[in-house]
Every structure is written in C-alpha cells, then in structure tokens.
Amino acid sequence: xxxxxxxxxxxxxxxxxxxxxxxxxxxxxxxxxxxxxxxxxxxxxxxxxxxxxxxxxxxxxxxxxxxxxxxxxxxxxxxxxxxxxxxxxxxxxxxxxxxxxxxxxxxxxxxxxxxxxxxxxxxxxxxxxxxxxxxxxxxxxxxxxxxxxxxxxxxxxxxxxxxxxxxxxxxxxxxxxxxxxxxxxxxxxxxxxxxxxxxxxxxxxxxxxxxxxxxxxxxxxxxxxxxxxxxxxxxxxxxxxxxxxxxxxxxxxxxxxxxxxxxxxxxxxxxxxxxxxxxxxxxxxxxxxxxxxxxxxxxxxxxxxxxxxxxxxxxxxxxxxxxxxxxxxxxxxxxxxxxxxxxxxxxxxxxxxxxxxxxxxxxxxxxxxxxxxxxxxxxxxxxxxxxxxxxxxxxxxxxxxxxxxxxxxxxxxxxxxxxxxxxxxxxxxxxxxxxxxxxxxxxxxxxxxxxxxxxxxxxxxxxxxxxxxxxxxxxxxxxxxxxxxxxxxxxxxxxxxxxxxxxxxxxxxxx
RNA sequence: GCGCUUGUAGCUCAGCAGGUAGAGCACUCCCCUUUUAAGGGAUAGGUCGCGCGUUCGAAUCGCGCCAAGCGCACCA
Numbered sequence: 001x002x003x004x005x006x007x008x009x010x011x012x013x014x015x016x017x018x019x020x021x022x023x024x025x026x027x028x029x030x031x032x033x034x035x036x037x038x039x040x041x042x043x044x045x046x047x048x049x050x051x052x053x054x055x056x057x058x059x060x061x062x063x064x065x066x067x068x069x070x071x072x073x074x075x076x077x078x079x080x081x082x083x084x085x086x087x088x089x090x091x092x093x094x095x096x097x098x099x100x101x102x103x104x105x106x107x108x109x110x111x112x113x114x115x116x117x118x119x120x121x122x123x124x125x126x127x128x129x130x131x132x133x134x135x136x137x138x139x140x141x142x143x144x145x146x147x148x149x150x151x152x153x154x155x156x157x158x159x160x161x162x163x164x165x166x167x168x169x170x171x172x173x174x175x176x177x178x179x180x181x182x183x184x185x186x187x188x189x190x191x192x193x194x195x196x197x198x199x200x201x202x203x204x205x206x207x208x209x210x211x212x213x214x215x216x217x218x219x220x221x222x223x224x225x226x227x228x229x230x231x232x233x234x235x236x237x238x239x240x241x242x243x244x245x246x247x248x249x250x251x252x253x254x255x256x257x258x259x260x261x262x263x264x265x266x267x268x269x270x271x272x273x274x275x276x277x278x279x280x281x282x283x284x285x286x287x288x289x290x291x292x293x294x295x296x297x298x299x300x301x302x303x304x305x306x307x308x309x310x311x312x313x314x315x316x317x318x319x320x321x322x323x324x325x326x327x328x329x330x331x332x333x334x335x336x337x338x339x340x341x342x343x344x345x346x347x348x349x350x351x352x353x354x355x356x357x358x359x360x361x362x363x364x365x366x367x368x369x370x371x372x373x374x375x376x377x378x379x380x381x382x383x384x385x386x387x388x389x390x391x392x393x394x395x396x397x398x399x400x401x402x403x404x405x406x407x408x409x410x411x412x413x414x415x416x417x418x419x420x421x422x423x424x425x426x427x428x429x430x431x432x433x434x435x436x437x438x439x440x441x442x443x444x445x446x447x448x449x450x451x452x453x454x455x456x457x458x459x460x461x462x463x464x465x466x467x468x469x470x471x472x473x474x475x476x477x478x479x480x481x482x483x484x485x486x487x488x489x490x491x492x493x494x495x496x497x498x499x500x501x502x503x504x505x506x507x508x509x510x511x
Numbered sequence: 512g513c514g515c516u517u518g519u520a521g522c523u524c525a526g527c528a529g530g531u532a533g534a535g536c537a538c539u540c541c542c543c544u545u546u547u548a549a550g551g552g553a554u555a556g557g558u559c560g561c562g563c564g565u566u567c568g569a570a571u572c573g574c575g576c577c578a579a580g581c582g583c584a585c586c587a
Binding site for chain 2: 009010011012013014015018072074075076077078079081090092093094095096097110111122124125126128132144145146147148149163164165166167168169170172173181223224225226244267269271272274275276277278281283426427428430457458481482483485486496506507509
C-alpha cells in the first residue's frame with residue numbers, strides 16, 4: 001500500500017487500515033473473513049455448567065466447537081476470551097496443539113473479531129475452563145476497535161468487565177457497541193424481552209386475545225397528548241400516529257370479538273423527552289367485559305407481581321435507593337382522600353373552581369385561573385401527594401373533567417371510576433370502568449372539544465364513529481393501560497427510559 | 512421551549528491565572544508459549560465538538576452554533 005504522507009490519520013483510522021491489511025493477508029491464505037456459516041455445537045454457559053466440577057489442571061478428550069467474539073487476548077494469543085450470547089469461555093491456543101499455519105493465522109486475529117474454535121475441554125492450573133484449540137475459523141473480521149478495558153482501582157468486580165463505555169451519546173447512538181461491551185445493557189434488553197413475553201403469557205393464560213389495531217389514525221384520540229402528523233400520498237390525507245389504541249380496542253369490544261382482549265402497542269406522542277418519556281413508547285392496553293375498575297386493580301397487581309416473580313424470582317425489588325414490595329394486594333387511596341390525608345384539605349367540600357383555585361393558591365400549588373375543579377384537584381395531588389408515593393398504590397376516583405373516557409362514579413357524579421397506579425412515584429397504569437353510555441360519551445367529547453377550542457392542544461376531539469359504535473351497545477367493561485417501558489425500568493433498576501429502549505429518539509447529528 | 516453542566520487520542524481521563532497537548536489501557540513492531548485484568552523493550556497516534564472574536568500567541572478568555580446529560584415546563 002502506498003504511504004500517503006503526513007495527512008493526520010486518527011488512531012481509529014489507522015487501526016482500521018491495519019485491519020484492512022489483515023483482510024488482504026487472510027485472502028492470500030485463501031481465507032474468507034466473512035464466511036457463510038459455522039457448525040457450532042456448544043455454548044459457553046452450557047460448557048461452564050457441564051464441566052463445573054472438572055478440577056484445575058485436568059484435561060479431557062471431549063471436543064467441541066464454539067463461536068463468539070474475541071474480547072481479550074493475553075500472552076501473545078495463548079489465551080483468548082471468547083464471548084458468545086450465553087457467556088464467556090477461554091480459548092487456550094498453545095502453538096504445540098495447532099498446526100503451524102493456524103498459529104500464523106492467529107496473529108491476524110484482533111479483539112472484536114468473531115471466531116469459531118474447535119478443541120478439547122480442559123481446565124487450566126489457574127482454574128479457568130478452556131477450549132484447548134486444535135484449529136479455528138475466522139467468522140467475521142472486525143475493522144473497528146472496541147472501547148478498551150480500563151485500569152482499575154476496583155479490582156475483583158472489574159476483572160469480569162472487559163471493556164467500558166460510559167459516554168451516553170455513544171451508548172444510545174451506537175447501541176451495538178454498548179451491547180458488545182456492557183453486560184448490564186445486554187441483561188436489560190434480555191429482561192425487557194422476557195418481561196414482554198411474561199406479560200403476554202399471563203394474559204393469554206387468563207383467556208385474553210391479542211389483537212392489533214391501526215397505528216395510523218385519521219384522528220388522534222384515547223389520551224390527552226399532541227400527535228405526530230404524517231401524510232398519505234395516494235389518499236392525499238393527513239394521518240396521525242396513534243397516541244393510544246383505546247378507542248379502536250373498545251370498538252372491537254363492541255363487536256364482541258372476545259370478552260377479553262389486549263394489544264401491546266407502540267404509541268407516539270409529540271411531547272418532551274426526559275428520563276421517563278420517549279416520543280415513541282410501548283404500552284399495553286387490555287379490556288375485559290362485565291367487570292369494573294375494581295377487577296382491573298386486582299388484575300394490575302397480579303400481572304405485575306407475576307412478571308416480577310417470573311423474571312426476577314421475587315416481588316420485592318430494589319430501585320435505586322428504594323426497596324419496593326410488589327406483592328399484592330396493593331394500597332388503595334382515593335385521590336380526594338389522599339389529598340386530605342397529606343394536606344388536611346378536603347377538596348370535595350369545594351363546589352366551584354374558584355373555591356378550589358383559591359385554596360390551591362393558598363397551598364402554594366401552581367394553578368391557572370382557567371382551570372376547572374378537576375384540573376385543580378389533579379394539580380394539588382401531583383404537587384402534594386405524588387412525590388411521596390414510592391410503594392405501589394392505586395389512586396382511585398379521578399375527577400370527571402379530566403377523565404373523558406371513564407364512567408361516572410356510582411356514588412359521586414363529580415368523580416369517575418378511574419384509577420392510576422403509582423409505583424416509585426410514577427404512573428405505571430391507568431384504568432377505568434369504561435364509559436359505555438353513548439349519550440354521556442358525546443357530552444364528554446363535547447367538553448373536550450370546547451377545551452380544545454379554547455387552546456388546550458392536548459384535549460380530545462369528537463370521534464363520531466366511536467360514538468356510533470357505542471350506540472350499538474358496549475357491555476360493562478373494565479380497561480387498563482400500562483406503560484411497558486416504565487415497568488421494564490422498574491424491574492431492571494434503570495434510571496432512564498433510554499436505558500430500556502434500544503434506540504431512543506435523539507437529534508440527528510449532521511456529520 | 513427555558514436554565515445549569517459537559518464535549519481533549521479508539522476508551523477512561525488529566526492539562527484551563529493564555530505560550531500551538533499528556534497518562535493508563537488499546538493499536539504497530541520485537542522478545543517471551545501451558546506465563547492469564549501476563550511480562551520486557553521500542554514506536555506511532557490528536558482540525559483539543561464547530562465557527563467567529565480578543566491577543567504577538569487560544570484546548571485554556573468572550574460570543575454564536577451543534578450534540579449530550581441533568582433540572583423545569585408539557586406529557587405516560
């Protein structure tokens with residue numbers, strides 16, 4: 001290769017060039033660095049388990065082929081740590097055990113390469129289970145350097161970590177590198193998958209039918225949020241990405257598809273981004289005929305407890321500094337009761353927004369003049385009560401004005417039969433005795449439409465077709481929605497939602 | 512959208528009363544092969560996020576921009 005003089009070449013690029021050179025050297029040996037398949041017959045974890053009693057220094061005649069990524073090379077290639085998706089196994093590649101040509105080829109191996117090894121099981125005098133390599137096959141040549149292991153003051157624990165990469169931007173933009181390098185990241189996303197699997201399993205076992213409804217809506221509804229707007233060319237019409245699947249799911253309930261349905265749904269809300277919010281997120285919504293919100297509380301608790309037990313083996317979890325006990329039954333407090341409990345003020349005694357507003361003001365809660373009674377109550381709750389709610393608790397009986405899809409409370413027409421479940425202070429579930437009365441639903445929509453006309457960008461508008469569906473008759477129905485990302489955060493002790501979404505939304509970077 | 516903080520080698524970081532950059536590991540080469548976060552030796556690697564300004568001189572000071580983190584607002 002011609003040496004281009006003195007243009008500054010980054011270390012990264014020079015490493016890349018070196019490795020591209022090695023591709024050529026491999027080609028000279030007739031080796032394809034990107035072959036089609038490899039016949040592996042063992043995983044690192046299975047071997048570690050199977051030979052856990054093999055004493056240090058012992059050799060066997062048991063041959064296996066393993067494959068994985070080179071994570072460390074020690075002693076000039078004599079010891080290689082190979083990592084597959086189950087774990088790690090050491091390769092012992094002494095030159096006496098391999099043919100000379102293999103030994104030469106081994107010199108072309110870099111950390112990061114994916115290799116297949118064939119050899120016998122032994123445990124080194126040091127006690128490390130190893131594959132005593134007879135030969136190996138290059139399965140994919142890596143051209144870029146991995147983030148390197150650090151020198152460390154923290155000894156033993158550190159020995160298990162090959163590399164580190166803590167730069168958050170790289171973590172999220174190049175998740176593939178984060179995954180290669182950080183066991184915690186791999187663990188989190190494996191748990192995420194398992195959590196979703198267990199949610200599905202629990203509901204399916206309970207007789208729920210999994211359904212799919214549109215993500216492209218002609219009208220955003222089912223929640224209070226601003227939507228993303230897109231355009232369909234052939235139909236020449238704007239569509240919104242769904243902010244919630246709620247109204248479509250209840251249409252299916254009207255149809256009587258099943259007494260129990262659920263959908264795991266990606267939703268999109270055009271709102272701010274922070275440690276608990278990503279513009280696209282995953283929620284589950286479920287509906288069950290002939291039950292009310294009381295049944296939904298039990299279901300919520302049992303579902304979460306089941307998932308925790310299956311995934312973590314316990315319902316007592318630790319999140320940050322908090323010990324959280326997810327064992328059912330969970331606490332229940334009415335919203336007005338909780339406010340009274342924490343502040344001594346009973347907002348149920350105020351019958352006009354003005355009274356509620358004045359009281360909230362005197363309690364130093366930020367409220368606006370235009371707010372209705374329900375909004376003020378909610379603001380007071382969020383300011384005075386919510387931050388203290390660490391253990392799981394269902395907050396019951398939300399004000400009617402802020403719950404346009406929930407049935408009026410059977411004992412108090414200012415309230416609805418709605419609860420939100422708080423864990424670690426976060427809303428993780430929201431559920432109602434679903435509003436099934438088409439006349440009332442129209443009134444609620446009209447109130448929302450009025451708020452929207454008065455500048456509330458997140459208020460709902462009237463969905464005529466949905467009312468039409470309700471007019472055919474919706475059986476008494478309990479419904480519940482749960483934020484899957486937050487559930488995953490909770491069960492994986494993740495401090496930010498970005499740690500549980502593989503590719504969180506980030507700004508595009510212009511080269 | 513607002514405020515605060517951060518951005519130096521592949522990674523983790525130091526340098527910042529202004530004098531054109533350092534460390535460890537990684538990389539390259541040599542020695543060493545049942546030695547294991549190996550060891551010994553020698554190299555190489557940087558538009559100091561981007562731009563403008565102040566200055567004889569800017570990684571360092573000022574302004575603007577970009578990106579990220581955290582907080583606030585909005586929301587799940």
